[in-house]
Amino acid sequence: MIAINFQPEITDALEQFSQIIKDQSIYSVYQPIISLQDGQVFGYEALTRGPKGSPFHSPLVMFQFAEQQGQLYALEKLAREKAVQGANLDNKQQLLFINISSHVLYDPQFIPGRTQEILHRHGLRPENVVFEITERSSIEDFSLAKKILEHYRKQGYRIAIDDAGAGYSSLQAIAELQPDFIKIDRSLIENIHINKVKEYILETFVTFAKKMNISLIAEGIEHADELIKLTRLGVHYAQGYLLGRPSEGPSTVDENLRMLIWQHRKIEGGHTWTIGDLATPVQIFDVKAFVSEVADYFKKNQESSGVVIVNDDVPVGLMMRDRLFQQLAGQYAFSLFWNRTIDGIMDNAPLIVDEYMAIEQVSQMATSRSIHRLYDLVIITSKGKMIGSASIRTILESITNVRMEFARVANPLTGLPGNLQINREINKRILENSPFHVVYADLDYFKWFNDRFGFQRGDQLIQYTADIMQQAITVCGTPRDFVGHVGGDDFIAVSSTQVPEMLCQEMIRRFDQGVQMFYEGEEWDYVRDRTGNPVQSAGVSLSLSLVVCSCETLISLEQISQTAALLKKKAKAQQGSVYHIKGV
Incomplete structure (x- = not known):
């Protein structure tokens, strides 16, 4: 901390300071x-x-x-x-x-x-x-x-x-x-x-x-x-x-x-839903509406659990059915509140979230509320204006359904989406007709590594590859980007980044930087390819096929797959970690 010397004028300084405290x-x-x-x-x-x-x-x-x-x-x-x-x-x-x-x-x-x-x-x-x-x-x-x-x-x-x-x-x-x-x-x-x-x-x-x-x-x-x-x-x-x-x-x-x-x-887990996707219409009342109006609405609409109180379309409060009738049930409450405005008894601190907030984040906020507010509606806004609400049940069900679907088709080793979701993702990008890129990743000499170091270390290397691909997407990609596990030592990334070459370079850099730790200092003169032939190599490397889909003409999943396979052959013909690129 900077030393400050007030000694020459300490009396004046102390008087000024004391006056500041006194005058607040x-x-x-x-x-x-x-x-x-x-x-x-x-x-x-x-x-x-x-x-x-x-x-x-x-x-x-x-x-x-x-x-x-x-x-x-x-x-x-x-x-x-x-x-x-x-x-x-x-x-x-x-x-x-x-x-x-x-x-x-x-x-x-x-x-x-x-x-x-x-x-x-x-x-x-x-x-x-x-x-x-x-x-x-x-x-x-x-x-x-x-x-x-x-x-x-x-x-x-x-x-x-x-x-x-x-x-x-x-x-x-x-x-x-x-x-x-x-x-x-x-x-x-x-x-x-x-x-x-x-x-x-x-x-x-x-x-x-x-x-x-x-x-x-x-x-x-x-x-x-x-x-x-x-x-x-x-x-x-x-x-x-x-x-x-x-x-x-x-x-x-x-x-x-x-x-x-x-x-x-x-977005955690690749899930891109926001709370705005769950917004449903909800009855609104003006902040100066009478309690009697809100009570009559609830009596006529038994399925309604709550209403939102607004001031010029901006939500300022919430009135849940059960809480209103509890307040009106007292000995003198009916006559006391019936002709008063709703702002006097509404919840003036409801959970209000923007439409772009992730569902998982809203779920955490909603479930951390006190027990008597746990099942209150969550109010959803767009640029501060009311667009709807969501119940805690709807929020939790949506998260559960997404996770169950993800777990059903995910790769059990890496937890990444499998072939079904990979095909869905690529087909969805094709239908959107906007430029995207597909990176097909394959490990070179993985069979040699598995045979030499054991399947447990091999699984660890697979998991490591999954991690570096996701990390590279986080750094060089966009929120909608996707990483999937085809199976074995094969992976797919689908990205909309404007610099796909940089994404490939980041994957290679991260892989080469960390793969050495799996060897634990061991040395060898050669490795063996899948047919058992000896090949001079420093060890496992990463081959990437980068397929650039401009969507200027009609393309298909099969066309992307065939192009990736041709690029893979070129990459594997070279020593070390490399990528090859081609447009479709």
């Missing part, structure tokens, strides 16, 4: 955090600023001075209050990230109940707040810190670790505190689209976060290429000047950036 003259600005699934604003990070024109306008100067003078708790307490007071969340699902120094956790005056009072006054709940832990290096007793944070979690607050990747302390804090969010430091994000080491590190973070059910937030995004790479890698959320600068009011995402995110987002 600090304020908050809010930087948006964007979902890399649907491009919507997921939440805001509150950033404290001192009075404009004051030497304490910079938060770095102000907070360091407060720490030097033993006034850090007073400043942080005021900063939290200002963050809540100025927050203007667009909906009840958005989160407010509030920075707190780790050593403030141990302060006996740090009472979360006080924060809860402020939240209540401004229409927020602990579930809307994420405490973002900074200054992790000052945590000396992780067991105590974990116990304190667990106390806050039970009240509904969530925890984020800031600046992950910037030092050992962040990794230790992740391991010990098990946060809900990990914020990836700008040092790992900058130029990640051209830095393979950073890309591999972030791939590891994504895998780890998935296993631990932790969400990743990439910080400091300033360029579209960085955004595309992070979206393709499967990072959950992002913030940075490209997506929105800190401001005192709410933010909107540039439509071009939103579409860029949607085009490049990573």
